[in-house]
Amino acid sequence: MVEKAEVVGLGEATHGSHGFFAMKERVFRHLVEERGFTTFALEMSWSAGLRIDEYLRGGAGDPRSIARDTLAGSPWEREEFVSLIGWMREHNRRHPGRRVHFMGDDLGVPELGDHVFARVLSAVRRTPYAVPARRHCPGSPSCTPLCARSTTSAAI
Numbered sequence: 001m002v003e004k005a006e007v008v009g010l011g012e013a014t015h016g017s018h019g020f021f022a023m024k025e026r027v028f029r030h031l032v033e034e035r036g037f038t039t040f041a042l043e044m045s046w047s048a049g050l051r052i053d054e055y056l057r058g059g060a061g062d063p064r065s066i067a068r069d070t071l072a073g074s075p076w077e078r079e080e081f082v083s084l085i086g087w088m089r090e091h092n093r094r095h096p097g098r099r100v101h102f103m104g105d106d107l108g109v110p111e112l113g114d115h116v117f118a119r120v121l122s123a124v125r126r127t128p129y130a131v132p133a134r135r136h137c138p139g140s141p142s143c144t145p146l147c148a149r150s151t152t153s154a155a156i
Contacts, residue, residue, distance in 0.1 A: 002031070002035070008027075008031060008037070010023070010024050010027060012024075015075030015076075016075040016078065018078075018080070021078050021080035021081065022080055024080070024084075025080050025081075025083060025084045025087075028040050028084065029087065032091065032100055036098070037100075038098070038099070038100050038101060039100065039101045039102075039103055040084070040088070040100065040101070040102050040103070041102075041103040041104075041105050042076060042102070042103070042104060042105070043104075043105060043106055044070075044071070044074060044076060044104040044105075044106055045104045045106055046103075046104045046105070046106070046120050047104070048070035048071065048104050049102055049103045049104025049105070050104070050119055050120070051066065051069065051070050052066055052070055052085060052102040052104075053101050053102045053103065055085070055089065056085070056088050056089050056092055056099070056100065056101065056102055057092065057099070058092075062086075063082045063083070063085040063086035063089065064082050066085055067081055067082045067085055085102070088100050088102065
């Protein structure tokens, strides 16, 4: 289905339709169980993604309340995501050495505080493939603010 892909993107023609979300849940389960994928990213706020991921790692609550608290009013407020969140939590309980994660990839909410950005940056720094390795020194024209050796600060 995806051969040797490390990232698989799934879109939909309309936000909020049952068929697309049911398909995404089934495909993600397959990718986790058969291909070793570990992260489900969704066009939603970082803070909501962090809250869902916290629940998946053993945080308080239940799938329905987590979905209500993080997805309310969005196109993602769907029974399929309640099911996916519940399945991901159960997967993590059964496979503590192969945990799956949920990630929001949009700033979303303007009242995000520095603590959220610190958590996001911390997670990115711990993920080996999140930022490509740099093979140049500070001061070269190709050096970017995200380069670990750069003297420039980055605003993300």
